[in-house]
Amino acid sequence: MRAGVSVGTVSRVLAGELSVKTALRDRVQDAIDALSYRPNVMARALRTSTTDVIGLIVPDITNPFFSQMAASAERAAFEYRHSLMLASSHNDREAEQSHISAFLDRSVRGIIIVAANVSHSAHVKTKVPIVSLDRRFADFPLISINHAEAAALVADHFYELGHRRIAYIAGPADTEAGRARREGFVDRIRALDAKAELEIFSGRFDYESGEVIARRLLAQPPNMRPTAIAAASDQQAIGVLRAARDLGLDVPGALSIAGFDDIHLANLVVPRLTTVRQPTDQLARRAVELLLEKALEPGDEALSASLVIRGSTAPPPPDQAGDQPTEGPKSPQQE
Amino acid sequence: MRAGVSVGTVSRVLAGELSVKTALRDRVQDAIDALSYRPNVMARALRTSTTDVIGLIVPDITNPFFSQMAASAERAAFEYRHSLMLASSHNDREAEQSHISAFLDRSVRGIIIVAANVSHSAHVKTKVPIVSLDRRFADFPLISINHAEAAALVADHFYELGHRRIAYIAGPADTEAGRARREGFVDRIRALDAKAELEIFSGRFDYESGEVIARRLLAQPPNMRPTAIAAASDQQAIGVLRAARDLGLDVPGALSIAGFDDIHLANLVVPRLTTVRQPTDQLARRAVELLLEKALEPGDEALSASLVIRGSTAPPPPDQAGDQPTEGPKSPQQE
DNA sequence: CTGAAAGCGCTTACAG
């Protein structure tokens, strides 16, 4: 070695062991700097069978919510001096499994999974810590917002504005988020006013799904159709916005719309979308932190989301407000 | 070993060497399957100093164009039995460099870089093949579309529709794409009609940039403002759309708008955006293929883009069409 | 055709 010491000593200096005498340490450090020496990651990994990379698997990197999540996770990983390796499962269970295997083969430090939509009970046996983010994977601890509580925020908002004829566009029932948001919203509306008219529809979380459902929904005569629509995702809500525009319906004058997630785009559509803000930075950071803890705690963690009120929600039109036709009970669910 | 052979032989079977006798090979393969043995990637990498991972660095994974690029690259890598490791540079030169170093440390098979916006002449000396994608990095070979040719397609379209008072919102002048698109558009318009009024503005590639510029531009009286605006990115164009909407301007009735890239969202805004489709799949695939070739060829490659005509472009309003005020030359550039 | 052995570049007990 340039500094005339053994490789073992260099390794100790690199590891920051205090057992190495200061003078020697400085000399070695100088040599390291002078040669701009970088330890071989592979050799280290082979020896210790662990690395500084955290694997992240998202269902679809093309989805703005997940790409923001990925950006946040990368930032958090970086702060903890780790790298992030990102993979996209295309909502495909097999791809998800093969990505997990690939990560495990590389002996990553840990894996964060936003589970694919398809419900499944995978069995992954490994010493590598795994946490689920936003959508639970198998039975690994989950970091997410409290979906039900967050969805109830939207219900409160609609109710306070005076809406009593409301539609909810739910996410897939095979996702916890889809179910919890729906339940949170529906329960709160019912709790506030058992007589409020509430229609529920189920779809996927994407733009098209919201648009298709809204188009059908809004084709009804004004006194029949909802004065407010809450969606389980911003993408759905933007689809609704689009349908409303196509039908010449003023938002929020004739129809209020609220989304969920606060993706970047929510603040760019016209009108800007009232929505629930997911604290993606905090969620991603917690996932990273949990992974890095010596002993991975088994419990789930739920963070709080917040309501962001923007231009897409307002009181119902005057001729509709408070009118509570007792035309008999409507079928409350219709999926 | 379970099959009673040496590790060397196992290694040869795994490598598919034909020198191993068929009977032995089958026996070993059975043992491999039975134990579901997976070779240690780290050890292999240490020995051969190469891996099956391709590193991809994009300026901002949150930008839909890049996330689609990433998805395409991952698919292409997968087809060639490689994994993709994705990093986001946040348009920061230092982060970009540190990601390159991290990839090199992991002895990746190759690196694909969509360069950060900031112009710079990095010096990376390595045996690892590197290609630039979409935006050139240092002096590494570039895979991109022919931006000038593609932008000219939009110019042709506007001209054919009858627009003669046109604005162009350019991308950053410190990017090749920004410059080439602008040049392609401007040259074509000038070539078609030297008297056509053409105003040029420069901005960033994002939503806000388009919106801000358009707001100013469209505040002018109808006979002064352009009848068509071409933008250097879909995000800018969507910003323009938004400004037009806020000002109560009908698109495409009073104003035609065209974007560039054909991000997913372009087909979801109202009206749907006329734009230039980048063949992201092919671009990403070519980048991967180039990387995997034994000898990386130094030349650039340009693919062709195509015009996608949708609802945001139409002939100019009748009272504006063909009116060619000879009110003297306007200042052609104004940035 | 197949085995024994060297060696990739580290980390970490084990001596001293």
Next chain:
DNA sequence: CTGAAAGCGCTTACAG
């Protein structure tokens, strides 16, 4: 406090 040595799990000349 520091060095010499073993060993992580592969691949690949080198023998035979």
